[in-house]
Amino acid sequence: MRLINQKWRGTYTLFKKEVLRFWRVAFQTVASPVLTALLYLLIFSHVLASHVQVYENVAYTAFLIPGLIMMSLLQNAFANSSSSLIQSKVMGNIVFILLTPLSYLQFYIALLAAAMIRGLFVGFVIYLVALFFVDLPIVHIGWILTFAVLGSALLGTFGIIAGIWADKFDQMAAFQNFVIMPLTFLSGVFYSIHSLPPFWQVVSKFNPFFYMIDGFRFGFFGKGDVSPWLSLMVVIGFLLGLAWVCLKMLKSGYKLRG
Amino acid sequence: MKPAIQFNRVHKHFGELQALNGIDLTIPQGEFFGLLGPNGAGKSTLINILAGLLKPTYGSASVMGYDVVNDYQAARMALGVVPQELVFDPFFNVREMLRFQAGYFGRGRENDAWVDEILEGLGLTDKAHTNMRKLSGGMKRRALIAQALAHKPPVIVLDEPTAGVDVELRQMLWEFIKKLNRDGHTIVLTTHYLEEAETLCSRVAMMKQGEIVALDSTANLLNKYAGKNLRLDLGGAPLPAPLFSMLKSGEHGVYMLALSHLSQVEFALSELRKANVQIDDMQLIEPDLEDVFMSLVGSASHRNTDSILQS
Numbered sequence: 001m002r003l004i005n006q007k008w009r010g011t012y013t014l015f016k017k018e019v020l021r022f023w024r025v026a027f028q029t030v031a032s033p034v035l036t037a038l039l040y041l042l043i044f045s046h047v048l049a050s051h052v053q054v055y056e057n058v059a060y061t062a063f064l065i066p067g068l069i070m071m072s073l074l075q076n077a078f079a080n081s082s083s084s085l086i087q088s089k090v091m092g093n094i095v096f097i098l099l100t101p102l103s104y105l106q107f108y109i110a111l112l113a114a115a116m117i118r119g120l121f122v123g124f125v126i127y128l129v130a131l132f133f134v135d136l137p138i139v140h141i142g143w144i145l146t147f148a149v150l151g152s153a154l155l156g157t158f159g160i161i162a163g164i165w166a167d168k169f170d171q172m173a174a175f176q177n178f179v180i181m182p183l184t185f186l187s188g189v190f191y192s193i194h195s196l197p198p199f200w201q202v203v204s205k206f207n208p209f210f211y212m213i214d215g216f217r218f219g220f221f222g223k224g225d226v227s228p229w230l231s232l233m234v235v236i237g238f239l240l241g242l243a244w245v246c247l248k249m250l251k252s253g254y255k256l257r258g
Numbered sequence: 259m260k261p262a263i264q265f266n267r268v269h270k271h272f273g274e275l276q277a278l279n280g281i282d283l284t285i286p287q288g289e290f291f292g293l294l295g296p297n298g299a300g301k302s303t304l305i306n307i308l309a310g311l312l313k314p315t316y317g318s319a320s321v322m323g324y325d326v327v328n329d330y331q332a333a334r335m336a337l338g339v340v341p342q343e344l345v346f347d348p349f350f351n352v353r354e355m356l357r358f359q360a361g362y363f364g365r366g367r368e369n370d371a372w373v374d375e376i377l378e379g380l381g382l383t384d385k386a387h388t389n390m391r392k393l394s395g396g397m398k399r400r401a402l403i404a405q406a407l408a409h410k411p412p413v414i415v416l417d418e419p420t421a422g423v424d425v426e427l428r429q430m431l432w433e434f435i436k437k438l439n440r441d442g443h444t445i446v447l448t449t450h451y452l453e454e455a456e457t458l459c460s461r462v463a464m465m466k467q468g469e470i471v472a473l474d475s476t477a478n479l480l481n482k483y484a485g486k487n488l489r490l491d492l493g494g495a496p497l498p499a500p501l502f503s504m505l506k507s508g509e510h511g512v513y514m515l516a517l518s519h520l521s522q523v524e525f526a527l528s529e530l531r532k533a534n535v536q537i538d539d540m541q542l543i544e545p546d547l548e549d550v551f552m553s554l555v556g557s558a559s560h561r562n563t564d565s566i567l568q569s
Contacts, residue, residue, distance in 0.1 A: 006364025013361025092345035
């Protein structure tokens, strides 16, 4: 019992530290992504609202919002775990974690949970703010929550992998700009993939971000480009795969312990 | 009683480089132990293996009887390591950092009294709410030591804790660490300041190229490896050739001779008399760890002698 208590407290402490870390700079970690999402909303909805209708009876602005929420949620979950790790590696203070009895599993759970909290929180704030601009239906709250949680877990895990792998800030920036950004932008945040030429439709179907966004959007409108069950399977598959890689890396001490 | 620290035939290779070459070392509980050696001797590698930051290529290590690989959680609970580099987390203040550090080890509010004691002992009480970023170098060093102690470990390892620290702070740190030792904590320190090791450590290991070349009580080492020195002021006269073999250092007609036995004083005096050299001043000097260190680890002393003789 004492041991369980002690382990729980160790994990909780690391989780709390990780949450406080981004909360202390909330202007940068929460307010700024919300503002970015609102700028997208303002510009795209103004430019495209009268030209594009993706689903019948769904305004383009309404269609756009779940995509923007999910995009920000995913990017922030990734940013939290990856930047926390790369910073403490470059600063050297990661040694304070490595000297503790925390197991690789505790380490993973704490960093992942904090990343998920940031992603979900940013997403939720964007949702609240968006309500001022447009009426957004909610058809299946269950799908919305499922994809929000799984999406934040997937990108939080991905962020840990990137944070362990990268040795320098510019490697991390490259990861963000050449992997995360293209995958999010080419995933149907701003459009339905049915509006793409056939080749790019096929390409999009290999992008896990597409399934997260499509499944999430299904929860709002009850419509999507593919079945939410298919999206669920794909997202769970990717999450398990990445979690396996991540835990393997942590267990072996890759780049953290020599 | 289980030893505080034990290394069994520990090897560590980094590719071709053999950083550690079969280290055997046992440090009993309650000891104040010194680990000395030049840069690259393997001191930090040894400590990193103990802390779980590196895995030994071969051999094993334990803290309070817990293997650092197979039973790493119990081993790390018992160990507090003060890293050599001044690292810190810029997001938090001193007290927050200490609470977090204790929390990782499963300690909660009941630990606060101990945290206060550390803050007080290290003179950090009025900096408790200062962000780590805003502390001066000396204060950061203290905070670093405080962090290693936050979970009240029975075994404390300090890796070069006084590098770049001013004299006053150094004294204060040693008083604090001596008190910890009196309270029963085992202390291991690596240092470049041999004087420190001499006054603080009851036992010393000297490392060279990944091996321990001497391991004994400080007093024994001084007796065994470092005889007394004879300081001669010859008023500018040259040293007679038969005494060259004893020469340790010399400049401006003042020579330091190493004595392996006290009877050599007689020999030196008779040689001087033979050469008709007048002695202006003469002193017998007690050995220090630096002499032991040089005779075991450095070839620097020989080089020194050569250059004196050449000039």
